[in-house]
Amino acid sequence: MKKTLPTSLPYNQPLTVLSPATIANLSCGFDVLGLALSGVGDTLTVSLTTNPGIEISKIEGADLPRETDKNVAGVALKALLEAIPDYTGGVKLQISKGIAPGSGIGSSAASSAGAVWAVNRLLGELFTPAELTQFAMEGERLASGAAHADNVAPALFGGITLVRSSNPLDVVAIPCPDALYAYVLHPEIELKTSDSRKVLKTRISLQDGIRQWGNVGGLVAGFFLEDYGLISRSLEDVIIEPVRSLLIPGFSEMKEAALKSGALGFGISGSGPSVFALCQGADNCQRAGAAISEAFEGIGLSFNTYQGPVNSQGVQIVSNE
Structure with a gap:
């Protein structure tokens, strides 16, 4: 038109x-x-x-x-x-x-x-x-x-x-559920999207595909229903994260800290190196953010953090x- x-x-x-x-x-x-x-x-x-x-x-x-x-x-x-x-x-x-x-x-x-x-x-x-x-x-x-x-x-x-x-x-x-908050930690290293895409697999198993599709459907449904338990169960990546997480220093330690502190889920933001946690409420976000930052501090790299409700x-x- x-x-x-x-x-x-x-x-x-x-x-x-x-x-x-x-x-x-x-x-x-x-x-x-x-x-x-x-x-x-x-x-x-x-x-x-x-x-x-x-x-x-x-x-x-x-x-x-x-x-x-x-x-x-x-x-x-x-x-x-x-x-x-x-x-x-x-x-x-x-x-x-x-x-x-x-x-x-x-x-x-x-x-x-x-x-x-x-x-x-x-x-x-x-x-x-x-x-x-x-x-x-x-x-x-x-x-x-x-x-x-x-x-x-x-x-x-x-x-x-x-x-x-x-x-x-x-x-x-x-x-977007009203109480959904996000925390992001950005290590001060550059990871180009074009380079991060090069490490991805071009083929996946049917089993992984089925699991991933279920998670996508569950996450979308969780947002619609404001079901934070469903959101948490669905924040799982069995295809991309296992490969890209190897490029991010301290990823596994930060993920463990986030989940132990009560975050709904933890993952890679885009192609990285930033990582994120989704949380229910500001207090949970602050607590998870502190745990993630503490886990990363031992790596010896500078980093920035951001947190707040979804825009x-x-x-x-x-x-x-």
Whole structure:
């Protein structure tokens, strides 16, 4: 369907948004499940310009390319602008990275999703969240070689999302239990998504597949029913975690500490090296987080932590001045 532009556009009026970090996979849901985090994300300032083209004028917090075709936000915006040929102007973009590249909590997704969400807002909200997801997936293709949606979808929809299909794209928003909290520990080492994908098996046994499918179904049902016991039983990954966990120092010790302290489950966030725990309530999250941090401290590596309720909103406006 052709998109009709508003009769007037807010040229040179900056809009600043916070695009959240995300946890992808949620253990059993490789490339299909994800949730948005509170308290950590990328800050992007965008404005429409009368000059055509995409200008990335500043990047803070990471050494990333400013050329449009080499930057995930630039590639995502290019896909969006190509979908509205009647728009003859351009976009100016500034990025402040609050998420370290290669951290496993959706760094590339936050920039891609935040950029297209903000420009869409300035254009009068021409596109749906599902359409924006498709544009942001082009940034993921640049970052990892695969146009996956498990990070960009929760950043744009908020809360928890299920990517039923990537081609054609079919994203389902999943209800999030009110007391669901997440804790993330990010070891200060970089693990590129493209490298982490190389260690994955291309074939699995039927037995493992059946077990994994049951866990995905159980986890989704647990979210709908607010059944924390079912959520806990379903946060099991028998396919990806056994391979990728070998790349993360102290993984088994942290997992044991998390489960002993009462976390619902523990796993790898995205492709790692970040790890996460899901918990019922703020107190349980704080207790599990302390146990996980204590278990990792003996490794001798620096790390950052984040914790809070699931971010139900996704990308949000910080300033429109």
